[in-house]
Amino acid sequence: MARRHLLRRLERYLRHVLRLPDQVEELARKVETCELTLPLLSRADELAGVARKLDAGMESLGLIEEVSLLGLPVLAEHPEAFRCQLTADSPFPLFNPSIIQRDDGGFYCLARSSSLVNDAEWDYRCEQGEHATTNYAFLLDKELRVEACEVLDDRALEELETWIKCGLEDCRLFRFQGEIRGIGSVAYVKAGEYLVRQVVFRLQGIRIEDPCYGPSLNRLEKNWVPIEDEDAIRILYRLNPPAELVLKDGVLAWVSGLPPEHQDWNLRGGTPLVRFGKHYLGIAHSRQLRIGRRMYYLHCFVVFDRSMRHVETSQFFFLRRRGLEFACGLQLSDGQAYISYGVADRAAEILRIPVKAIMKYLVADSY
Numbered sequence: 001m002a003r004r005h006l007l008r009r010l011e012r013y014l015r016h017v018l019r020l021p022d023q024v025e026e027l028a029r030k031v032e033t034c035e036l037t038l039p040l041l042s043r044a045d046e047l048a049g050v051a052r053k054l055d056a057g058m059e060s061l062g063l064i065e066e067v068s069l070l071g072l073p074v075l076a077e078h079p080e081a082f083r084c085q086l087t088a089d090s091p092f093p094l095f096n097p098s099i100i101q102r103d104d105g106g107f108y109c110l111a112r113s114s115s116l117v118n119d120a121e122w123d124y125r126c127e128q129g130e131h132a133t134t135n136y137a138f139l140l141d142k143e144l145r146v147e148a149c150e151v152l153d154d155r156a157l158e159e160l161e162t163w164i165k166c167g168l169e170d171c172r173l174f175r176f177q178g179e180i181r182g183i184g185s186v187a188y189v190k191a192g193e194y195l196v197r198q199v200v201f202r203l204q205g206i207r208i209e210d211p212c213y214g215p216s217l218n219r220l221e222k223n224w225v226p227i228e229d230e231d232a233i234r235i236l237y238r239l240n241p242p243a244e245l246v247l248k249d250g251v252l253a254w255v256s257g258l259p260p261e262h263q264d265w266n267l268r269g270g271t272p273l274v275r276f277g278k279h280y281l282g283i284a285h286s287r288q289l290r291i292g293r294r295m296y297y298l299h300c301f302v303v304f305d306r307s308m309r310h311v312e313t314s315q316f317f318f319l320r321r322r323g324l325e326f327a328c329g330l331q332l333s334d335g336q337a338y339i340s341y342g343v344a345d346r347a348a349e350i351l352r353i354p355v356k357a358i359m360k361y362l363v364a365d366s367y
Contacts, residue, residue, distance in 0.1 A: 075320075075357075076319060076320045076351055078354075081351060085347055086350070088136045092114055092134075093345070093347065094111040094347070095345045096348065097138075097340040098182070099331055101333055107140040107142075110135050110173060110182065111136050111348035114134075114169075119346065156201070157208065158211065168199075170184060184199060186213075194219075200226075212247060212250055217259055224236065225271075225273060227244075227273045228274045242308045242310060267285075270327045278367065279311060282302050283300070283302070283339065284302045285297045294324075295324045298316040300361075301362060320341070324345065325341055325342065327340070329341075336352050338350060
């Protein structure tokens with residue numbers, strides 16, 4: 001087992017980490033023709049020791065985790081997938097878009113840019129004074145072509161005394177009684193300290209109206225999940241076990257699950273939960289992973305029934321490529337899934353993929 005394990009790991013290591021295709025092809029040829037394998041078989045004990053040392057060395061460098069991530073599927077590699085990017089006249093990259101379908105079959109999207117720039121997927125730097133975020137509102141047609149783009153007017157968001165408002169981050173869009181609503185993170189800074197509050201709002205064109213702030217149990221409130229429902233504005237604070245809030249008389253109140261004492265859970269909120277047959281479907285993400293210095297989020301599909309019982313969690317996957325990604329939007333229409341997400345905090349993208357391709361990630365044959 002150690003011999004086979006070593007050869008396979010050497011091949012994957014050389015191909016994907018060191019990126020030496022010629023050497024890998026030569027190694028594979030020698031393995032196939034037994035030029036390398038037979039001499040190694042006569043040195044089994046020594047080889048087992050080499051395998052242990054290689055494991056220890058790769059583990060210390062984070063390479064075992066990196067090699068394991070190489071085996072995870074990428075949704076954008078599906079043969080029927082279509083991908084597009086959103087761009088705007090912004091001094092900073094756009095990322096982490098959300099998407100909602102309009103009545104005419106086109107789409108409304110929000111994507112943000114930030115002066116807090118990450119160009120290497122491991123560290124952030126502020127390129128323009130204080131940390132500031134600007135959101136851009138997009139109108140797209142049915143084929144995801146941009147029809148219009150304007151800066152979102154977020155002046156209705158509340159100012160906090162002595163705190164500097166940085167802007168609205170990572171919105172999730174959803175429909176409620178024919179109107180486009182959203183929920184996002186309002187960030188503030190003071191003397192290097194970072195504070196994030198969740199706010200539910202209504203969109204009137206490119207203007208935010210009627211903001212309603214959620215309870216703040218922690219200094220950083222992020223990743224709340226709206227539920228597609230025409231009877232009430234429902235929000236999942238936590239996915240598993242579910243903890244739910246409902247907007248009543250302008251106040252977000254707890255209706256199920258206990259307010260969590262901490263936020264140390266593995267599965268984090270990503271996209272809204274949208275109707276999926278008699279169930280709800282969404283995309284969640286893992287806690288942030290660091291391998292070496294590089295950051296990763298892994299994503300998975302989650303299924304809930306109408307009572308908000310967590311029914312299923314799929315295997316993990318990547319959206320466009322193996323690295324830092326963040327899904328914020330999901331829409332299902334005419335057998336297609338539209339997923340909006342950020343890539344490396346440097347790109348805002350939309351992926352269209354058949355719903356039948358999603359079903360391959362789920363255990364149930366249908367929902």
